[in-house]
Amino acid sequence: MVSKRIIPCLDVKDGKVVKGTNFVNLIDAGDAVELAERYSKEGADELVFLDITASAEKRKTLLYLVEKVAKAIRIPFTVGGGISELQDIESLLKAGADKVSLNSSIVRNPSLITEASRRFGSQAIVAAIDTKRNISGVNKVFVKGGREETELEGLSWCQRAAELGAGEILLTSMDKDGTKDGYDVEFLKKVTSGVSIPVIASGGAGKKEDFLDAFKTAGVDACLAASLFHFSILDIKELKQYLRENNIKVRL
Amino acid sequence: MIALIDYDAGNTASVANALGTLGQEFLLTNKEADICRADKIIFPGVGEASFAIKQLHRYNLINLLRIVKKPLLGICLGMQLLSEFSSEGNIACLGVVPGRVEKFDSSKVNVPHMGWNEVFQKKESRLFKDIKDGEFFYFANSYYLPVNEYTTATANHGIDFTAALEKDNFYGIQFHPEKSGDAGLKLLNNFLEL
Numbered sequence: 001m002v003s004k005r006i007i008p009c010l011d012v013k014d015g016k017v018v019k020g021t022n023f024v025n026l027i028d029a030g031d032a033v034e035l036a037e038r039y040s041k042e043g044a045d046e047l048v049f050l051d052i053t054a055s056a057e058k059r060k061t062l063l064y065l066v067e068k069v070a071k072a073i074r075i076p077f078t079v080g081g082g083i084s085e086l087q088d089i090e091s092l093l094k095a096g097a098d099k100v101s102l103n104s105s106i107v108r109n110p111s112l113i114t115e116a117s118r119r120f121g122s123q124a125i126v127a128a129i130d131t132k133r134n135i136s137g138v139n140k141v142f143v144k145g146g147r148e149e150t151e152l153e154g155l156s157w158c159q160r161a162a163e164l165g166a167g168e169i170l171l172t173s174m175d176k177d178g179t180k181d182g183y184d185v186e187f188l189k190k191v192t193s194g195v196s197i198p199v200i201a202s203g204g205a206g207k208k209e210d211f212l213d214a215f216k217t218a219g220v221d222a223c224l225a226a227s228l229f230h231f232s233i234l235d236i237k238e239l240k241q242y243l244r245e246n247n248i249k250v251r252l
Numbered sequence: 253m254i255a256l257i258d259y260d261a262g263n264t265a266s267v268a269n270a271l272g273t274l275g276q277e278f279l280l281t282n283k284e285a286d287i288c289r290a291d292k293i294i295f296p297g298v299g300e301a302s303f304a305i306k307q308l309h310r311y312n313l314i315n316l317l318r319i320v321k322k323p324l325l326g327i328c329l330g331m332q333l334l335s336e337f338s339s340e341g342n343i344a345c346l347g348v349v350p351g352r353v354e355k356f357d358s359s360k361v362n363v364p365h366m367g368w369n370e371v372f373q374k375k376e377s378r379l380f381k382d383i384k385d386g387e388f389f390y391f392a393n394s395y396y397l398p399v400n401e402y403t404t405a406t407a408n409h410g411i412d413f414t415a416a417l418e419k420d421n422f423y424g425i426q427f428h429p430e431k432s433g434d435a436g437l438k439l440l441n442n443f444l445e446l
Binding site for chain 1: 263265266269270272273298299300303329358359361362363364365366367368369370388390391392393394408409428430431432433434436437
């Protein structure tokens with residue numbers, strides 16, 4: 001069986017890694033290539049880069065960064081942020097990215113998922129979905145970095161994205177993001193039961209037990225975290241050893 | 253000289269980077285003449301099978317790839333295309349090895365098969381020299397080639413499938429050595445040293 005994955009996420013702004021709480025309060029957390037190399041050595045299974053200031057002018061900076069990262073590491077990585085056209089996807093994959101994550105653009109134009117997965121294979125297309133629970137307990141989908149609420153409900157949008165050809169779902173709980181009080185296991189479990197593509201949990205990891213809970217209780221395929229790793233609060237090797245002791249299959 | 257085949261259906265950048273890490277010179281090419289005079293041929297592939305076959309037709313490489321005599325390494329989709337047929341786009345493939353490529357059963361397992369999985373060596377193969385049995389390699393595939401007489405290693409995703417194969421000068425691996433850390437580099441190096 002395929003092993004469960006630990007994925008450090010690097011939010012990138014102008015080639016630097018930043019991380020905030022609840023999508024604001026950005027703190028500089030170091031050089032992206034250096035961090036990528038460090039994580040690769042420490043046993044990360046994959047990396048995700050999210051360009052949070054994607055604009056036409058910055059696009060070249062991102063491609064340059066992707067080329068540098070691809071030369072530096074020998075594990076897969078995903079790039080996301082402001083990707084809206086097949087041409088953007090092709091440029092990023094050619095620069096050395098293994099997958100791209102699409103967020104606002106697929107809400108605007110769901111057929112992009114199908115076009116992109118036909119052209120590049122569904123394994124290269126990650127649907128990144130940000131949700132926030134409203135007062136009636138419904139997980140609503142947000143776009144534009146969490147700034148804009150949509151009409152979409154989280155689970156049905158995940159299922160639609162899978163049907164359209166997405167190869168993975170990167171599910172971020174905006175309620176949990178930056179809080180360090182655990183993943184949104186309840187909603188993640190609904191999604192893993194409702195789709196048959198891999199699901200990556202994101203938002204809320206604060207300690208080893210949170211990862212175990214997401215794997216064991218919610219049945220996710222991968223867990224993503226950022227600040228825990230950037231600020232060395234949690235060591236990836238130790239985390240994986242802990243997971244293995246608790247009968248989760250990981251690559252060590 | 254190593255020919256890395258570029259037919260617009262493979263993420264050649266990562267394979268090129270891995271060869272760079274190994275300090276190995278290579279030629280990125282889709283020309284018959286280059287491939288004919290190469291000592292080793294690397295045939296990567298990412299994406300959809302029928303699109304890839306169409307690209308091979310476009311560059312007039314179908315027949316050549318069937319009859320090359322130098323060691324050829326098919327990676328991921330490149331390995332699947334060595335088989336007889338792919339149900340991805342229902343397309344006839346190169347027919348170098350027997351078997352039909354099938355889709356994993358999404359009622360039983362998640363599809364795509366994505367991540368690091370253990371590769372179990374079933375037959376002696378120089379590709380796996382000094383690589384431990386059960387080593388983890390990185391996979392990203394929705395389709396698989398069933399185990400056949402040329403299978404040298406298997407992995408399991410609901411079903412045992414071909415992770416590596418070998419027939420005469422043709423080698424194939426379903427996983428991505430260029431994305432599989434040190435073990436992947438070791439395997440690539442083993443191919444280059446054949």
